[in-house]
Structure formats: structure tokens, C-alpha cells
Amino acid sequence: MTVPLLEARRICRYFGHVRALDGVDFAVYPGEICALIGDNGAGKSTLVKILSGADSATSGEILVAGEPRSFHSPGDAQAVGIITVYQDLALAPELSPADNLFLGRELLLPGVFGRLGFVDRPTMRRQSAEQFARLGVTLRSSRVAVSSLSGGQRQSVAIARAAMWANRVIFMDEPTAALGVIQSARVLDLVRQVRDAGIAVVIISHNIPQVIEIADRIAVLRLGRNAGQFHRADATVENLTAAMTSGTSGIEAGP
């Protein structure tokens, strides 16, 4: 069995008396798209926050490539190649796609100018264009503000940005929630491109048909506990819905 890129063991998270997560196990393997589904309040967001460093577990273990780790900030998770694409995109709308891709990791000019903090815009533009081309994202121009792009293009920029800096896992919170059919298809295609580039993708979603279409493996949470795992081949709308609502265990599945 392959070592998971990222593994959570017996994660608990209590908010006062509320048990948001109660001993959840979760693992992400190389080169897969894993969906994390569950009804509202199932603990999906809490689990993702913990795995991406935005929140800390009350108890439980996190392992990165088999090594125990603790994340105290999103920066800690980012440092080991785990990046989250948030639902509200987290792009700076007035900046260009290139500036957004490099936000926080701006390239500086070589030599003395770089030491003075001068940015190397031509190289950043070129590398962004390469990144967009690699992932099949077409933009009118890499100079226009992100705010003038369509919703799907904006989401693509956000994912391309994550793929640029993640080398292990990308979490995506409802990546197509605000998109139309065609734009959703493009974004899902981009997600496959990211997977094929060797990065594991975890999609948090409500959209069961879409999850069945895209995910290689589906993990279900219900009321803060594991409620089954399905291979893509075994997943149907019926048994996923059943697992989400009644806690019926599905077929245990490895990678």
C-alpha cells in the first residue's frame, strides 16, 4: 500500500460541547482526486481547516508522507506543499493574473536591484503564461485585472496559483459552486490536469453527481464521523446520499 501524502488519524475537534469532529480518519494518496462530502455540519470544513493549518485539532495526528507533523498556521501547511483554494477565491481582483500567481512570492530582479526590492515583472509574466499554458487555461491577456475575467477564469487563476506552489495536496472548497455548466466543465478539466501533474486534489462538495464524475475516491462525513468511503466505480447518487444522511457504511476502499 502506498504511503499517503497526507493522513489524518483520529482527529477530534470540540467547540465547547459541540463535537465538530469526533475521531475522523482521512488520507490523501498521490495522483488522485479525492472528494470529501457530507451534509451541512458534517465537519468537512473543519477537517479541511485543520489539514491546511487554519485551525488546530483538539486531539489526533497529522502525518505528511508518513511523518507526524503539526500545523500552527496555513504557512506551516504551505511550507510542506499543502495549499487551499478558498470558495471566495482569495485573489486580489484589481491585480493582474500574473501578479496574483506570485502574490507573496514575488520574483525579484537579480543583483543590486533585487536586493532593493525591485520586482521582475517580465519573468513573472512569462512564468505565469507558461503555467496557464501547462494547465490549458486560456486568458485574454495576463495583464488585465482579475476582476474583468469571468467567474470560471477567475477560479482557473486561483487553481493555477495553488498548483504553482503546491507539490503535495490542493484542497478545493466548492470549486464550481458559483459557476455555470460550461465553466464548471472547464474547471473540472483543470482539476484533472492538476492531478495528472502529480498533485493530489481534495474537493469539498455538495454536488453529488459532479463528485461521481470527477473523483477517484469519495470519503463521506456525517455528524463529525467517518460515514464510508467509495471507489468511483462503486459510487452512485443513491448510496452516497444514503451514507451522507443515515451513516450506512460503504465499501472500505484504499487507493
Place this chain on the structure above:
Amino acid sequence: MSAPPSSITRPPPDPPELPHQRLRQLLGGGWIFLLLVVLIAVFGILRPTQFGSAYNLSQLTINAAILLVLSVGQTFVIIAAGVDLSVGAVLVFCSVLSAKVMLHLSGAPGTSFGTTDTSWPVILVGSITAIAAGTAWGALNGVLIGMVRIPPLIVTLGTFGMALGFSQLLTNGVDVRAMPELLVANIGSGSILGIPSLVVIAALVTIVMAIVLHLTRFGVRVFAIGSSLEATRRAGINVHAQLVAIYAISGALAGVAAIMANARFATTTIGGHSLDNLATISAVVLGGTSLFGGIGSIAGTVVGVFIPIILLNGFVILGIPPFWQTVATGAVLIVAVWIDQMKRRTQRG
């Protein structure tokens, strides 16, 4: 977007940016720059001898110099989606403190009028005092806004009152009217290579800060914070430190402006800067910088500073009651923001 979704396509290369497009971007829309050119042309044609005289033009630039230095700082703050109402009061505080320090070091009696024969080292100490005091006020603004999370409008309104109040406490409300002769003669009314010293200082400040804003990592992050504070934070940038630095820059430039004001008027001007905050905000916004943050340029601010000054000058020369200038500036300001909003709506739609 005609390529099938699954194919990997090379994006078409960006269309080459034409020089006039680039200029337009820099000037934040261009039309306000055109307005400035038209104003100069109209006054220049109607009264070529008075308006176009070397004396008048140098007076125009001298009048603009102090306001320009303040407005450059305000540009940083507004691009970062903030506002600095304290600039004029911080200027007053710095000028009073600096004048007091220089007076004390010169050994002249505290009540002396006119000029003192103070040496350059003392002027240097006074200038460092002014810039340090301004930086401190700005950093205080930045800490309260970035870390304590109080809205900029309230914080800088508070420090506006505090800085002005402290200035009056320091002086009992009476201006310090003894300035070093060297400062007044060389900086206030002197010139370097035929260009008024005040204008040289303002131009240097403007150029350096334009480079910082538009070409450095610090500048990119000023735009990023104004565009989306949350996105900037999530990108791993220390937004608190960045905000402190941005407001400290505005404060430091108010300190520079204080030295310039002391030199120009040979006295502190406690009562003369209560509207500087509004003048700088309107200059910045006239220049195409968005009050909502994330968009703007120093070049636009330069244009925005000159428009009211040229209007006033032209009205005086033409014999139009100068009070019309405030009316005209107010109207242009409203039109400027209206055009900015329309552009944004069409862009986002």
C-alpha cells in the same frame, strides 16, 4: 475561449502594449490629464504674458510642492484602501516640534521673531526630528488600523485632533516665528540650478516614491492589500507590518512637508493646515486612484494636485472671483469619482 476544454493550448501572446495605452494606465484614465492640458492651454491663450510668465509658473510649482509631498503619501494609503485624515495636523506637529528644537539649539530667546543664524547641523537635527515625529504618528495610525483593527477614518480623525492639540499645547497656540536664516534662504526661497528648492525636493520625493510604488515588491503589496486584504493575508504576507509601513510613509512625508512649510513661510503655520487632508484626498482621487483601493498611480496624483492650483491661478489672472475655484474643484472631484465608478461597473459587469 474557443479551444475545447481538454486541449492544452498556448495562450495567444499578449497584444503589445502601445505607449499611449501605457501612459493612459499611468495617468489613471487619461481624461483628467487632458483636462489639465486644456486648462493650461486655455489660460495660456487667454493671458499668455501673465499666465505663461516664468515667475507665475515657478509660483505655481512652489504652491504645489508641499501639497504634492503630502498627496504622494496619501496615494499609498488610499491605494491600500485606507485614508489618512491626520496629514495636515501631523505636518503642524512636526513643524512645531522641529522649529522648537532648532530654536532651542540655536540659543536664541524663545520669543524671538524673524530668523536665527543657526548652522546647518542644527537644521539637520531639526529636519530629522520632523521626519521622525511624522513617522511615529504614521506608525501609530498603522498600528491602530492594522493590529487593533479600528477603521482608518476614525483612527486618523483621532490622531488629527491629537497631533493638532499637542502642537497647541507645545506652543500655547502661538506660532513659532523664528526660523534659521539658512533654511529660509536656501530651501524656502532658494533655488538649485534655477529651479526652486522646494520644487526640487517635491520632485525627488515624488520620483522616488513612484518607483517604490510601481516597481518594487513593497508597492505590489500596497496594491494587493487595497484590492483584497484577506487574499493578501492568505498569500502569507504580513499585512499588519505592511499597513504600519504604509501609514508610516504617509507620516514621514508629512514630516518632510513640515520642513518645507517652515522653510517657505519662515514660521510654523498652526492654523493653516486644517483642510490639507481633504485637499490631498481630492488630489489623489482626481488623479484616478480608487477610494476603494487597489487602483492608482503617483503620476495621476501629480495631475490631481495641479488641477485646483491651476484653476485658482487662472481665475485670479482672469479676474474671476477666486472663490469659484473651490466650487469648480468640488464639481470636478464629483465628476472624477462618478467616472471611476462607471468604469468599474462596466469592467465588472
